[in-house]
Amino acid sequence: MIELRDVCKTYGMGDTSVHALRGVSARVERGEYVAIIGASGSGKTTLMNILGCLDAPTSGRYLLNGIDVRGIDEDTLSALRNREIGFVFQSFNLIPRTRAVANVELPLSYAGLSRVERRQRALASLEAVGLSQRVNHMPSELSGGQQQRVAIARALVTNPAMILADEPTGNLDTVSSAEVLDIFGDLSDRGRTIVLITHEDEVAAHAHRVIRVRDGTILSDERNPTIEPAS
Numbered sequence: 001m002i003e004l005r006d007v008c009k010t011y012g013m014g015d016t017s018v019h020a021l022r023g024v025s026a027r028v029e030r031g032e033y034v035a036i037i038g039a040s041g042s043g044k045t046t047l048m049n050i051l052g053c054l055d056a057p058t059s060g061r062y063l064l065n066g067i068d069v070r071g072i073d074e075d076t077l078s079a080l081r082n083r084e085i086g087f088v089f090q091s092f093n094l095i096p097r098t099r100a101v102a103n104v105e106l107p108l109s110y111a112g113l114s115r116v117e118r119r120q121r122a123l124a125s126l127e128a129v130g131l132s133q134r135v136n137h138m139p140s141e142l143s144g145g146q147q148q149r150v151a152i153a154r155a156l157v158t159n160p161a162m163i164l165a166d167e168p169t170g171n172l173d174t175v176s177s178a179e180v181l182d183i184f185g186d187l188s189d190r191g192r193t194i195v196l197i198t199h200e201d202e203v204a205a206h207a208h209r210v211i212r213v214r215d216g217t218i219l220s221d222e223r224n225p226t227i228e229p230a231s
Contacts, residue, residue, distance in 0.1 A: 001027075001029055001032070001162065002051060002063065002064055002195075003063040004025055004051075004060065004061075004062055005060055006023050006024070006060040007021055007024045007050065007057045007060035008021055008023055008060055009055070009058050010058045020043050020046040020216055021043050021047060021050075021057070021216045021217075022043075022215070022216040022217050023060070024047065024060075025060075025218075026211060026218060026221065028162075030191075030193055031192070031193055032193055032194075032208060032209060033184070033196075033206075033208045034195050034207055034209045034210075034211060035195075035196045035197075035198055035203065035204035035206070035209070035210045036195065036196070036197050036211045036213060037198050037199060037201065037204040037210060037211070037212050037213070038213040038214060039199055039214070040199065042215065042216070043213050043214075043215070043216040044199075044213050045197070047197075047213065048166055050062055051164060052081065052085055053069055053080065053081045056069070057070070064084055082107060082111075082158060083158065083160065084160055084162060085161070085164050086107075086155030086156055086157075087166070088148070088151050088152055088164070088165040088168045089167075090166055090167035090168065090171055092147045094139040094151060094154075097138060098139070099135070099136050099138060100131065100137050100138075100139070100150045100153075101119065101122050101135040101136065102122075103150055103154055104126055104153045104157050105118045105119065105122040107154060107158050108122070108158065121157050122135075123135060125153040125154070126150070129149040129183055130149065130183075131146060131153065134146060144171055144176055145173075145175070145177075145179050148168060148180050151168075152168075152183055156187075161193060162192075162193040162195060163184075163187065163193070163195070164197075165184070165196045167197060167198055167199070168184075169200075169203055181203065185206060188208070205226070206227075207224060208223065208224050208227050209221070209222070209223050209224060210222055210224060
């Protein structure tokens with residue numbers, strides 16, 4: 001699914017350069033549920049940006065579904081990103097004063113689908129996260145947990161190969177966090193590839209595999225012994 005080969009990322013030059021990633025190599029197979037955990041400044045955000053094709057390595061290679069993203073022009077990269085990756089962010093990133101169903105439809109507007117098909121797929125995606133009764137609500141009319149579920153529905157609506165979730169429970173209370181993590185668990189059970197970025201051990205414990213990063217390197221990469229991956 002994804003492969004990093006000796007990836008380095010350096011910001012700046014000379015004495016002011018910052019080495020955010022230092023020779024990171026890792027693989028995530030299709031259908032895996034992986035948590036990448038690290039403290040602030042560990043390199044996990046830089047790693048997420050590279051996995052999401054939002055940034056490029058300074059050196060090394062990143063392959064997404066066998067495609068080396070190095071050197072791809074921006075239009076092709078944007079199309080690849082939209083097709084292969086669904087993003088879920090800590091801050092939800094929903095459009096205010098826009099109904100839930102319209103927020104979910106947004107990624108489909110670039111795919112050339114008819115309005116009817118966009119609506120059908122958005123409604124199905126919202127139903128999949130348990131929000132079929134909230135499709136016409138504005139973000140301000142939804143709880144934090146419900147807003148994040150809309151964001152997950154939006155990530156799912158293009159049927160991407162991978163869900164990349166950046167601190168998805170960071171702005172949620174305990175109950176809402178558990179609901180969101182249950183959705184990720186259900187998606188994993190159905191074979192969806194999930195890469196979750198977090199700084200919390202309690203959140204990472206829901207994944208089948210945990211990659212710990214520190215100072216731009218992988219400290220450990222271990223399978224969670226308490227969870228059996230879906231067959």
